[in-house]
Amino acid sequence: MYKKIFIAVLIIGLTNIPAFSKVKKSDIGNTVNDKEYPAAEQVLPQKKVDNEQPLTISGSVVKNVDMTLDKCIELALGNNPQINAAFHDMLASDTRIKQVWSNYFPQINWQTGYTRMRQLQLSDVFSENLTYNYWVLGQITLQQMLYDFGVTQNQATIKRLDYQTYKASLAGVINDIIYQTKDAYYNLQLAIENKRVAEDNVNKYELFYNQAKAFYKIGMNPKVDVTIAQSNLSNAKLQLIQAENSVNLAIAQLNNIMGVPFIDKYDVTERLGYVPVDITLNKAVDIARESRPELKMAELKVESARQTVKLVKKSYFPTLSVEGQYQRGGAHPNSNYGYNLGGYLTFPTINGALIRNEIKEAKYLYDRELANAQNTQNAIYLEIQNAYLKLTEKKAQIPVAILQVKQAKENYELSYGRYRVGEASPIELREAQVTYQEAQLAYYNTLYGYNSAKAALEKAVGKNLVTAEEPIELKK
Numbered sequence: 001m002y003k004k005i006f007i008a009v010l011i012i013g014l015t016n017i018p019a020f021s022k023v024k025k026s027d028i029g030n031t032v033n034d035k036e037y038p039a040a041e042q043v044l045p046q047k048k049v050d051n052e053q054p055l056t057i058s059g060s061v062v063k064n065v066d067m068t069l070d071k072c073i074e075l076a077l078g079n080n081p082q083i084n085a086a087f088h089d090m091l092a093s094d095t096r097i098k099q100v101w102s103n104y105f106p107q108i109n110w111q112t113g114y115t116r117m118r119q120l121q122l123s124d125v126f127s128e129n130l131t132y133n134y135w136v137l138g139q140i141t142l143q144q145m146l147y148d149f150g151v152t153q154n155q156a157t158i159k160r161l162d163y164q165t166y167k168a169s170l171a172g173v174i175n176d177i178i179y180q181t182k183d184a185y186y187n188l189q190l191a192i193e194n195k196r197v198a199e200d201n202v203n204k205y206e207l208f209y210n211q212a213k214a215f216y217k218i219g220m221n222p223k224v225d226v227t228i229a230q231s232n233l234s235n236a237k238l239q240l241i242q243a244e245n246s247v248n249l250a251i252a253q254l255n256n257i258m259g260v261p262f263i264d265k266y267d268v269t270e271r272l273g274y275v276p277v278d279i280t281l282n283k284a285v286d287i288a289r290e291s292r293p294e295l296k297m298a299e300l301k302v303e304s305a306r307q308t309v310k311l312v313k314k315s316y317f318p319t320l321s322v323e324g325q326y327q328r329g330g331a332h333p334n335s336n337y338g339y340n341l342g343g344y345l346t347f348p349t350i351n352g353a354l355i356r357n358e359i360k361e362a363k364y365l366y367d368r369e370l371a372n373a374q375n376t377q378n379a380i381y382l383e384i385q386n387a388y389l390k391l392t393e394k395k396a397q398i399p400v401a402i403l404q405v406k407q408a409k410e411n412y413e414l415s416y417g418r419y420r421v422g423e424a425s426p427i428e429l430r431e432a433q434v435t436y437q438e439a440q441l442a443y444y445n446t447l448y449g450y451n452s453a454k455a456a457l458e459k460a461v462g463k464n465l466v467t468a469e470e471p472i473e474l475k476k
Contacts, residue, residue, distance in 0.1 A: 067266040069185050072258060076181040077174065079259030086173040090166040097159045103152045109141040135329040142324045149317040154310055161304040165297050171462075172293035179459035180257045183452050188250040189272035190448040191243070197440045198236070198243040204412075204433055205233040211420060220422055228426045232433075272447045274398060277454055277465050281388050284461050285381065291462035292380055298373035305366040312362045315355045318347040380460065387457035394450035401443040408432075408439035 077083060115134040212229035215221035255261050289295065322343045330336035415432035418424035458464055 065266050066269040068268075068270055069182065072181050072185050072254065073178055075258040075260055075263075076177050080177050080257065081259055082173050083170070083177060086166070086170040090163065090170050093159070093163040093166040097156055097163060100152060100156045100159050103145055103148070103155075107143045109143075111139050112136055133331060135331070135333045135335075137328040137333045139325065139327045139329075143321060144323075145319060145321045148319045149314060151311065151314050151317060151319075154307055154314065158304055158307045158311065161300050161307065165300045165304070168293040168297040168300065172297070175293060175459055175462055177257065179455050181254070182455035182458075184250070184254040184257050185268075186272065186448050186451040186455065188247070188254050188268060189270065189451075190444055191247040191250040192268060193272050193444040193447075194441060195240070195243040195247050197437060197444070198240040201433070201437050202233070202236045202240050205229070205236040207416075208419075208426075208429060208433070209233045212426065215422070225426045228430070232430055272444060272451070274447060274450065275454070276395075277391065277457075279388075279457075279465055281385065284384050284388055284457065287463055288380060288384055288461040292460070293462060294376055294380060298369075298376040302366070302369045302373050305362070305369040309359070309362040309366055312355070312358050315348065315358065316350060318345050320345055384457070384460040387453055387460045391450065391453040391457055394446055394453050397446045398450060401439075401446040404439045405436075405443050408436040412436040 113136045115136075116131070117134060209226070209229040209232075212221065212225045216223060216226050252261070255263050320343070322341075324339070324341045326337070326339045328334060328337045412432040412435070415424050415429045419426070419429045454465070
């Protein structure tokens, strides 16, 4: 689905490219079309000011809409500048293939000129001032390369492999941006859950504070209990402020990855949940062999190095070409004409020592790419292992984290009930509340760790893993 979204966004972007403006022939090469090639400061996002219309960003959402993970990925694919840069690198690489094949296109040259000459040696021999004019009204030369014994084919093959490498690089950038978007989205969900815990904590300490005041008024507890409850409430409010700021920071991080830093506010409707993934390590490795862009890039670089070895070995080969030339001119601009036709087998200037060492260099670089490919394969295998083992660990921690939350909640409720009837001390109630809060935070951190590890494993294999359609609701 993400691939279709990305293609659609690219098509929309390409159809909005402004056309070339009309310029005078005398201005060609001397002026820059500001609409086609704007200055750097003109492409920077502009901040909103008071009494102005809201900033419109291509691909952005309207204000106060519900945001989901799919929408975040859609925005990232359409607006992240790294994807745009990698896409244009691929387009530029495609033109280099055509540049190489242009060697088989005819080359046309035209020139005109006037020369006034006085031959020094002939003037001395004949004791006369031999001065004359030589006009070239027009000289047209047409040259066509017929065959270069496979040199152009090898060059085109190398450029085509480079193009495939840039395509794989674009896929790698997209894969990485999707992972960053997922991780940032899960981090935002974690910050929102932590904020909910902080809000609940404030409400509980308010109950604690009100209960302490009531006991103090009727003379059951001393004033120190009220002071302790008030201090606990202040600390809870401070934690809430920090949690709210963490949410804002997480939103800023997500917006930056999506490439829309000035997007209007939105609401995240999805809760941090558990989506089971059933996959083995061997299956993950098999998927990576087919889908991981970096593995394809390593293979392409090895083949490109092999083609370079073949190309360097052809440095001794000649070039077969034909050439035709027609001239008009002479003593007067249009007094005579001439032409010539010919076929040529042109041998390059050969430096045996240079070519021999160039071949050695190409072979060494080929061996280097083989080693780099092996290193890339090992690094990806390690990355898959780390993500898989972390996913397995977090998956095993979730039931334990749920149990801890249940136990801490039960302990808090018992402590609060004891405090309401005057059987528990404020210290006991505070310790129970802190334990319950820490258990909730640990549970949500475990959920975030699981989802982050799942996103990392998907990045490591280069493909989304098959999961349940809906997150499983975990009851605490």
